[in-house]
Amino acid sequence: MKFKVNADLKYKINSESSIILSIHALKTEQKIISEQLLISPETDFKELLSTAEANRLVSLALKPTENLSISYEATVENAFIIKEIEAFSDVNIAKLPGDVLTYLNPSRYCQSDKLYRLANNMFGYKKDDFEKVQALTYWIYLNVEYLSGSTNSETSAYDTVTEQAGVCRDFAHLGIALCRALTIPARYFTGYAYQLVPQDFHACFEAYINGQWLLFDATRLIPLNGMVKIAIGRDAADAAVANIFGDVSFISSVVTCGLLDNDFEPFYQHHENRMAISYS
Known part of the structure; x- marks a missing residue:
């Protein structure tokens, strides 16, 4: 089955901080057809794999800002x-x-x-x-x-x-x-x-x-x-959506998962x- 998933997260960054995100679809038996990560304002980040479970992590180094927006979108064919x-x-x-x-x-x-x-x-x-x-x-x-x-x-x-x-x-x-x-x-x-x-x-x-x-x-x-x-x-x-280090205020999250096939x-x-x- 193919699904389109999306996560939009917003934070207020009150001081220099870090966030470790886990919102990417796993690259296991499921197939990632396309994906995109957008961060505004532009922010230094790096992608990591957790050593034990191979979860996909994104590490963000953040400077103070009123509104940090993170948007992840992917089309995934799940496997079961x-x-x-x-x-x-x-x-x-x-x-x-x-x-x-x-x-x-x-x-x-x-x-x-x-x-x-x-x-x-x-x-x-x-x-x-x-x-x-x-x-x-x-x-x-x-x-x-x-x-x-x-x-x-x-x-x-x-x-x-x-x-x-x-x-x-x-x-x-x-x-x-x-x-x-x-x-x-x-x-x-x-x-x-x-x-x-x-x-x-x-x-x-x-x-x-x-x-x-x-x-x-x-x-x-x-x-x-x-x-x-x-x-x-x-x-x-081990599987938190966001691990926050520093003075960060959560504002909102919007998550969606839509079906792209007709025979579900x-x-x-x-x-x-x-x-x-x-x-x-």
Whole structure:
């Protein structure tokens, strides 16, 4: 599927500062047909790759200005596979690839070590890892209210399971933490999302199941095959849209994701079957 994505960000720069942006579509299996980054006023910047996840970053060195405008636009053909997951025996942890092992550990926003008992009491009896992740994703959907403005940049998975309210970032963090508490590797996934209302960046999570990364979204706000991947990481700290260093005031953001094809058939994961989607 081809999508046109756009992000327009505006900031007030009050003193010499730096911003590290992560708004570019990933160059993974998805194909970037065209893209353009415009910055006004003209500003020195450089493109970087994060060493661990190969997320595409833009580093900006900024001087004081009333209105810094950043506009990214791209046409992207996303890449996904929808498949039926057969029953299987869970993979021995000792046989996991080295680059997957880091996604078993607790992280800043995903304190899986604090949720071990909860996760295993509620989902540990399921017959394989896929059923466990399906069950915990559905449980989050049923028990955590999607409530804009209910959380902040310090809210963790432990807070979310206690307060039972949050936004997409919080739903993703809780899903990741519960997976890791069940010894299932899981990572944060952020992207542009088709049919998200209102339009914005969207976060969900991937779980490493039977040798593959599968996408899950406990918010159920979007079709899972309508994502354009931006970044992955241990949690939102690794995949933030903007990391700001200095005296910078956020003004506004406008994000869009439009479909360029006519034969789109939305895929929503259902907790009662074994259909799943992979972007890796």
